[in-house]
Amino acid sequence: MKIGIIGAGSISESHLESYHHHPEVEIFAICDLNKKRANEKANKYQATHVYTDYLQLLANKDIEAVSICTWNNTHAEIAIASLQSGKHVLVEKPLCKTVEEALKVEEAVKSSGKILQVGFVRRYATNTKIVKKFVDGGDLGEIYYAKASCLRRLGNPGGWFADKERSGGGPLIDLGVHVIDICWYLMGKPKVKSVSGNTYSKLGNRSNVENLSFYQAADYDPSKNTVEDLANAIIRFENGASLMVDVSFTLHAKEDMITVNLYGENGGIELEPELHVITERYNTILNAAPQIDNKSFDFVQAFQNEIDHFIASVKGETQTFSPVEDGVEIMKILCGIYESSEKGIEVQF
Numbered sequence: 256m257k258i259g260i261i262g263a264g265s266i267s268e269s270h271l272e273s274y275h276h277h278p279e280v281e282i283f284a285i286c287d288l289n290k291k292r293a294n295e296k297a298n299k300y301q302a303t304h305v306y307t308d309y310l311q312l313l314a315n316k317d318i319e320a321v322s323i324c325t326w327n328n329t330h331a332e333i334a335i336a337s338l339q340s341g342k343h344v345l346v347e348k349p350l351c352k353t354v355e356e357a358l359k360v361e362e363a364v365k366s367s368g369k370i371l372q373v374g375f376v377r378r379y380a381t382n383t384k385i386v387k388k389f390v391d392g393g394d395l396g397e398i399y400y401a402k403a404s405c406l407r408r409l410g411n412p413g414g415w416f417a418d419k420e421r422s423g424g425g426p427l428i429d430l431g432v433h434v435i436d437i438c439w440y441l442m443g444k445p446k447v448k449s450v451s452g453n454t455y456s457k458l459g460n461r462s463n464v465e466n467l468s469f470y471q472a473a474d475y476d477p478s479k480n481t482v483e484d485l486a487n488a489i490i491r492f493e494n495g496a497s498l499m500v501d502v503s504f505t506l507h508a509k510e511d512m513i514t515v516n517l518y519g520e521n522g523g524i525e526l527e528p529e530l531h532v533i534t535e536r537y538n539t540i541l542n543a544a545p546q547i548d549n550k551s552f553d554f555v556q557a558f559q560n561e562i563d564h565f566i567a568s569v570k571g572e573t574q575t576f577s578p579v580e581d582g583v584e585i586m587k588i589l590c591g592i593y594e595s596s597e598k599g600i601e602v603q604f
């Protein structure tokens with residue numbers, strides 16, 4: 256199967272490496288606005304076609320499927336054009352920037368009949384797959400509460416991530432998308448009823464901080480930052496369940512932290528930072544530590560699983576378990592939180 260990669264920056268490496276390890280895939284074409292970057296990846300992975308205009312890549316009839324690894328503001332446009340050119344699509348998270356765009360992508364999926372998989376990579380991680388078995392087996396009972404945090408004390412990547420026009424927002428759309436999605440997915444995708452959120456831009460990007468390094472985008476420019484540095488929200492679902500979340504690019508916190516917890520009537524799960532199963536038996540509380548190689552999010556294996564699943568879906572052997580409808584629902588939640596914060600009200604759906 257001949258694959259094209261659109262966007263040859265940081266995350267494309269995880270897609271390329273995973274496609275490279277897939278026995279039925281040929282990395283055929285790479286496209287990036289930055290020709291040097293596209294050429295470097297093409298040389299590394301022996302891609303024979305290099306483009307700077309994604310429409311030219313899409314015009315190549317040999318390509319069956321594409322990975323979209325570009326800035327968030329281009330996802331919808333490129334996904335729709337790809338589907339209309341007859342390509343199957345794996346698009347990085349978030350699906351796009353707005354609900355309107357998300358609905359247009361969904362329409363293009365329906366009218367093209369092609370597969371679109373949203374890059375909710377945490378769904379494909381080993382620890383998530385284990386938890387899904389516990390959830391589906393009824394070990395937690397009804398999950399009525401989830402709580403997720405992804406707090407960076409210093410970690411605004413700058414560049415396009417810090418440019419609201421290109422990213423759609425800060426830590427909420429970049430980090431929140433992952434932790435909200437993983438909770439929502441494991442809760443059984445309940446229908447969202449309302450969201451109430453707050454965003455804060457109090458600390459800026461803190462480019463003044465010395466002696467502490469953090470990840471910076473290729474086009475890092477400390478003078479530019481138009482995104483929030485903290486967001487929090489409470490999300491209510493129609494079945495009565497709720498989800499509390501907070502995420503930051505920077506915060507006066509002692510250290511970076513990630514927690515993803517699910518609480519049900521029969522048991523609880525701590526998915527991050529380390530998998531634990533909590534329950535009660537014979538009037539005694541049990542904290543069980545599963546004996547597995549990776550107790551946390553296994554980045555490399557999760558990407559391999561995601562790419563393998565995408566290829567199997569394209570071949571008709573399975574169905575993607577991160578379809579476009581889920582991307583639309585997550586965009587409703589994310590955009591609802593931004594709207595709630597802006598207007599100072601709870602947004603009802």
Ligand SMILES: NC(=O)c1ccc[n+]([C@@H]2O[C@H](COP(=O)([O-])OP(=O)(O)OC[C@H]3O[C@@H](n4cnc5c(N)ncnc54)[C@H](O)[C@@H]3O)[C@@H](O)[C@H]2O)c1
Nearest residue numbers: 262263264265266267287288289324325326327329347348
């Ligand atoms: N799943 C994850 O864990 C994860 C992690 C990081 C980033 N991402 C997502 O991946 C996407 C890319 O992020 P990144 O960190 O690789 O950014 P990046 O800046 O390193 O790379 C993005 C690349 O896209 C190129 N590009 C932008 N618009 C283009 C267009 N119209 N045509 C061709 N090329 C274009 C840029 O030139 C750049 O090289 C984002 O949507 C981000 O949210 C996902």
